[in-house]
Amino acid sequence: xxxxxxxxxxxxxxxxxxxxxxxxxxxxxxxxxxxxxxxxxxxxxxxxxxxxxxxxxxxxxxxxxxxxxxxxxxxxxxxxxxxxxxxxxxxxxxxxxxxxxxxxxxxxxxxxxxxxxxxxxxxxxxxxxxxxxxxxxxxxxxxxxxxxxxxxxxxxxxxxxxxxxxxxxxxxxxxxxxxxxxxxxxxxxxxxxxxxxxxxxxxxxxxxxxxxxxxxxxxxxxxxxxxxxxxxxxxxxxxxxxxxxxxxxxxxxxxxxxxxxxxxxxx
Ligand code: FPP
Numbered sequence: 001x002x003x004x005x006x007x008x009x010x011x012x013x014x015x016x017x018x019x020x021x022x023x024x025x026x027x028x029x030x031x032x033x034x035x036x037x038x039x040x041x042x043x044x045x046x047x048x049x050x051x052x053x054x055x056x057x058x059x060x061x062x063x064x065x066x067x068x069x070x071x072x073x074x075x076x077x078x079x080x081x082x083x084x085x086x087x088x089x090x091x092x093x094x095x096x097x098x099x100x101x102x103x104x105x106x107x108x109x110x111x112x113x114x115x116x117x118x119x120x121x122x123x124x125x126x127x128x129x130x131x132x133x134x135x136x137x138x139x140x141x142x143x144x145x146x147x148x149x150x151x152x153x154x155x156x157x158x159x160x161x162x163x164x165x166x167x168x169x170x171x172x173x174x175x176x177x178x179x180x181x182x183x184x185x186x187x188x189x190x191x192x193x194x195x196x197x198x199x200x201x202x203x204x205x206x207x208x209x210x211x212x213x214x215x216x217x218x219x220x221x222x223x224x225x226x227x228x229x230x231x232x233x234x235x236x237x238x239x240x241x242x243x244x245x246x247x248x249x250x251x252x253x254x255x256x257x258x259x260x261x262x263x264x265x266x267x
Contacts, residue, residue: 018196033200035065
């Protein structure tokens with residue numbers, strides 16, 4: 001049995017700080033950016049193309065976001081590729097998205113590896129076809145030792161699913177537990193290997209979290225842009241980072257306390 005707070009073999013102890021337990025280290029450049037890539041369908045419609053053409057252009061935007069993050073020294077990029085609710089889309093679009101994930105994994109993993117990218121996929125992947133599942137497993141294994149950027153793709157992911165799967169696995173390991181503390185559950189969450197996102201971006205004009213990283217976004221800075229995902233380039237990423245830099249990250253403290261802490265750091 002795994003002792004409380006130390007996680008299990010699939011969920012190593014998080015080396016990162018919790019935003020509700022302590023003030024996490026944070027600097028000018030976000031360490032972790034999480035993105036809801038919205039607007040592929042509308043982009044395609046504007047070009048009089050089928051929706052899948054928008055998703056294909058979305059893959060190109062993923063490539064450019066990965067490069068931009070590497071160039072800017074951002075350690076973690078997390079992308080919401082398919083939510084647990086996206087199964088509600090027309091079957092044809094779901095099938096085409098699955099094909100797109102399969103071909104992206106087949107064609108891109110070696111390039112990611114050469115660029116020092118570790119790929120992780122979080123979500124209920126058991127619902128995917130065996131071929132896609134084995135491609136995911138191979139890609140994760142192949143890139144496991146890379147340290148430049150951790151690219152997490154959330155697929156068949158939902159924030160509520162994540163909290164519930166963590167709770168279920170925790171209870172299995174600790175059937176006699178009478179209460180659960182945050183630090184007990186954190187190692188069981190799907191992204192226990194990553195710090196909490198500093199910056200959350202949603203493209204495509206909607207202003208909602210849509211069941212993304214509900215636990216992990218507790219103190220993330222939120223940034224919404226009308227830019228459609230296929231048009232989201234390095235300059236658009238920089239605009240988000242500039243907005244992030246202008247935020248005062250108080251983590252529950254007063255403005256005066258934040259200033260005092262800054263002065264203490266400099267002294
Ligand atoms: C939302 O746009 C986008 C998706 C549900 C799919 C995202 C997938 C990709 C960008 C391609 C594959 C990604 C990887 C990581 C290989 P939407 O269809 O909801 O757009 P709309 O709101 O304009 O209709």
